[in-house]
Amino acid sequence: MIPKPELQWLAIGPELITAVGAMLVLLIGLGKGAKVRGTVLVLSLLTLAIALGFTIARFHVTTYGAFNGQVDSDELANVGRIIALSSALIAVVFGARGRSDDGRHGEFHALVLSAVCGMGLFVAAGSFVSLFVGLELFSIALYVLCALDAERAASLESGLKYLILGGLSSAILLYGTALVYGATGTFDIAGVAEASHRGVLVWTGAAMVLGGLAFKVSAAPMHWWTPDVYEGAGTPVTAFMSTATKSVAFLVLARVLTTSFAPESDAWVPVVAGIAVTSIVVGNVGALIQTHLKRLLGYSSIAQAGYLLVGLVGWEGSGIPALVYALIVYSAMTLGAFAYVLVLERDLGRDATLADLAGRGWIPEGRSVLVALPAFGMALCALSLAGIPPTAGFFSKFALFGAAVDHGYAWLAFVAVLGSVVSLAYYLRILVELYMHQPDEARAEAFAASLPAPSVAIDESGDPRDEVMTGEPSHPVPATPVRTPGRAPVIALVGVLLAAATLVLAFVPEPVLDLGCDAKMALLDVGSSCTDHQAAEETGGSSTDAAAASPEDVAPVE
Amino acid sequence: MTVSPEWFVALSGVLFAIGAAGVLLRRNALVVLLSIEIMLNAANLALVGFSRVHGAHDGQVFAIMVMAIAASEVVVGLGIVVALSHLRRELDTDDMTELHG
Amino acid sequence: MTSAFLVAGGINFDVPGSIFEVALFALFALAAVIGAIVVVSASDPFVSALSLLLNFVSLGVLYLMLDQPFVALAQVLVYAGAVVVLFLFVIAYLGDRREVFSDRRRAKLVWPFALLTVLGLGGILVGVIIGSDFPDTVSKLADTAAGHDFGTPSAIGETFLTDYLLEFEVTSLVLLVAAIGGIVLGLTGRARHDRMRKLMQTRSADQQKAVHASAEAELRRTRRTAPTAPRTDTAADADGGKEPAS
Structure with missing residues (x-):
């Protein structure tokens, strides 16, 4: 007689909602016409909103060991779900008009919803099996999304590149999982920590799991796909990928390292510190020489991954709350920046460069202040990414670096601060362009010419076949790769709101820090040390507490 | 001398390394995809070998799931390769002039 | 065994x-x-x-x-x-x-690296595996928990549909996503291919020239409308929020 498995459906509620939504959207999307298009968009937004509401309503409902130990739905998982769902919501708004009008509306939305479903499962994984399956679900959806957007070669190539390097990282993660399973005899994330038999096999396995996840957070030296894929994929997809994927991967990294491999923390903390330094150096130095805005943001996201890893080093103290706070801030400011990039792209009808920003911060005569607001939002996001004081970016960095200092990694914090100073060079370049340069057509043209693949490239001497495939001159409908310039007021509005959010997060950080504390308590079961609002700035006092809390305390509580 | 499951796992380490070399060093997209398959298979062999060591079924079940997932990855990968081949005659990931990275 | x-x-x-x-x-x-x-x-x-x-x-x-x-x-x-x-x-x-590109350019440079990767990574992995003692190496199947059922379809099915039911279901979603991907990518490729063939069939040079000219005109138009100064028509018109008529 086969025992009936325990099925706690509510523990994976958001995933169920998004999965059902994905299939509905796919079915309805089979129709043609503007009506179907609108319906699909609304349905997809509605699905995400319902799932978001469900997650928020049940934020504090934790279920450990659901589905025979496959799902641990706790506050950490809910933080990840909230970030992924909000990011998807914004990405869907971004992508609402960008898709071609060829009757295939459903796929984009179905893939985004499936990706969110996979992310939810990934971040709520209670075993390495569900972790891997969730990872592959959202990864495969993202490979297609990267390749799908816009009918141009760069998109397909970025999809292929992402798939190849993603496949490599999945294989590394899988092999690491196999080694851990070999040593401990279990796939259970909490169970691995309880296994008495540890040793070099677990270490190697942990290193490979770390390597596989480092790819997803685009930390150096597993970063090299990031600029190319960010550039090649459509901007809505890039925005989704750079925030949602990175955030859930960071949360899972935190979960796995601090539960499964807590006994090995002396071994992995220096490794994480090393990866953080490499990412900060590679990201910041790489960003200095970029002119293409999306590439610049790609390198910047590598550097940001480095800063976030700094927080992970101080996991026993205030690292986890700081990480959660920083992830939410990072997502807001990155989405805000991409919103403006998208506005710019729509306006120009091609990829945007730094020179295209010139003079956009000014209010033209006879126009309302509103005209310059999106550019101001971009400036705020750039300041926040750089970590300039009045913005949330500053406080998140402060919290992250403080956590590392508490843990005895002052040198790491020093390197990170040094990296931030270097990063001022390129973030301020954005502000300089916006507010101190006159718009110069010739200069913008020169920059545009240096673009690797202008989507409207017409090369007289080139192979005529290439021309044909990049443009469809006979009937220039918006679906053609020659992107029609236009305005995107909704996206601009979203961008401004996100920029405002970075300010709000700076001055009212308590609710978010509370989330972080809840997540930390879910992970480490540290009791009351995390209840006051200043947890992020807390000093070493709590770290002893956390150290005392052994992973066994994360017992299945139903 | 008997064949112990550890031998199989050690073999999987060798196969994994060969596959990794293929992914890192070859530039033909098709061969790279094939190399990824070798790596996933090596991981499967390790899972199955350890499953035998522990006398539990978890590893085998995971291995079967990995097979399905690997097949999905291949479908998407080959789909992109075919779509790309319509666009360019070369499948060379090194020659991706659109993305200079 | x-x-x-x-x-x-x-x-x-x-x-x-x-x-x-x-x-x-x-x-x-x-x-x-x-x-x-x-x-x-x-x-x-x-x-x-x-x-x-x-x-x-x-x-x-x-x-x-x-x-x-x-x-x-x-x-x-x-x-x-x-x-x-x-x-x-x-x-x-x-x-x-x-076969258009079969690594001939790199062939000589690559092999030392390949050998190094294989020997390095393989050496580490094999060393780790051989060097570590396994918790309780079971060589006789009868001693294991699974016993004589080990590896049979029924035993695997049972594990699959109890402990790993959720993953089993999610794997089907992965296959669905892959199917969507295959179809979408295939269609995209076909659409491009058809468009290319159409142009190849327009044999007359005049026609080709016309196609090129109109593409170029499109390009010039987009370039001209784009970087005009000062920016007045950025997307700030949240109040006027009309969709552009290109």
Whole structure:
């Protein structure tokens, strides 16, 4: 007689909602016409909103060991779900008009919803099996999304590149999982920590799991796909990928390292510190020489991954709350920046460069202040990414670096601060362009010419076949790769709101820090040390507490 | 001398390394995809070998799931390769002039 | 250890001791390694795909030796039967294009690195695996928890549909996503291909010129409308929020 498995459906509620939504959207999307298009968009937004509401309503409902130990739905998982769902919501708004009008509306939305479903499962994984399956679900959806957007070669190539390097990282993660399973005899994330038999096999396995996840957070030296894929994929997809994927991967990294491999923390903390330094150096130095805005943001996201890893080093103290706070801030400011990039792209009808920003911060005569607001939002996001004081970016960095200092990694914090100073060079370049340069057509043209693949490239001497495939001159409908310039007021509005959010997060950080504390308590079961609002700035006092809390305390509580 | 499951796992380490070399060093997209398959298979062999060591079924079940997932990855990968081949005659990931990275 | 499956098939290697088993392992391990090396090193993807078949089938036999007939069956059916055939289809479809670039440029530089990677990574992994003592190496199946059911379809099915039910369901979603991806990418490729062919068929030079000219006009138009100064029509018109008429 086969025992009936325990099925706690509510523990994976958001995933169920998004999965059902994905299939509905796919079915309805089979129709043609503007009506179907609108319906699909609304349905997809509605699905995400319902799932978001469900997650928020049940934020504090934790279920450990659901589905025979496959799902641990706790506050950490809910933080990840909230970030992924909000990011998807914004990405869907971004992508609402960008898709071609060829009757295939459903796929984009179905893939985004499936990706969110996979992310939810990934971040709520209670075993390495569900972790891997969730990872592959959202990864495969993202490979297609990267390749799908816009009918141009760069998109397909970025999809292929992402798939190849993603496949490599999945294989590394899988092999690491196999080694851990070999040593401990279990796939259970909490169970691995309880296994008495540890040793070099677990270490190697942990290193490979770390390597596989480092790819997803685009930390150096597993970063090299990031600029190319960010550039090649459509901007809505890039925005989704750079925030949602990175955030859930960071949360899972935190979960796995601090539960499964807590006994090995002396071994992995220096490794994480090393990866953080490499990412900060590679990201910041790489960003200095970029002119293409999306590439610049790609390198910047590598550097940001480095800063976030700094927080992970101080996991026993205030690292986890700081990480959660920083992830939410990072997502807001990155989405805000991409919103403006998208506005710019729509306006120009091609990829945007730094020179295209010139003079956009000014209010033209006879126009309302509103005209310059999106550019101001971009400036705020750039300041926040750089970590300039009045913005949330500053406080998140402060919290992250403080956590590392508490843990005895002052040198790491020093390197990170040094990296931030270097990063001022390129973030301020954005502000300089916006507010101190006159718009110069010739200069913008020169920059545009240096673009690797202008989507409207017409090369007289080139192979005529290439021309044909990049443009469809006979009937220039918006679906053609020659992107029609236009305005995107909704996206601009979203961008401004996100920029405002970075300010709000700076001055009212308590609710978010509370989330972080809840997540930390879910992970480490540290009791009351995390209840006051200043947890992020807390000093070493709590770290002893956390150290005392052994992973066994994360017992299945139903 | 008997064949112990550890031998199989050690073999999987060798196969994994060969596959990794293929992914890192070859530039033909098709061969790279094939190399990824070798790596996933090596991981499967390790899972199955350890499953035998522990006398539990978890590893085998995971291995079967990995097979399905690997097949999905291949479908998407080959789909992109075919779509790309319509666009360019070369499948060379090194020659991706659109993305200079 | 003995393989119930092979014994049932009339091969009894309990009698000649384990030498037969060692020989069997050595043979198929060698085949798997050679297959993998050829996959990685062959200049023709067609050869690579075929030697991947060798690798997969050898692994299938090794799974049998590990007393796991069901995984062996799935290995041969899914990998050899589906994945490799898919690869061969695509390679055949691509025809000449598969070989356009076969690493000749790098060949000399690459081999030392390849050797280094294999020896380094492989050495570490094998060293770690051989060097670590396993918790409780079970060599007799009867001693294991699973006992005589080990590796049978029914035992695997039970584990699949109890402990791993959720993953089982989610895997189906992964397959759905892959199917969507395959269809969407295929259609995109076809659409491009058709468009290209249409242009190739417009044989007259005039027509081609017209096509080029209109593309160029489009380009000039987009360039001209884009970087005009000062920016007045950025997307700030949240109040006027009309969709542009291009």
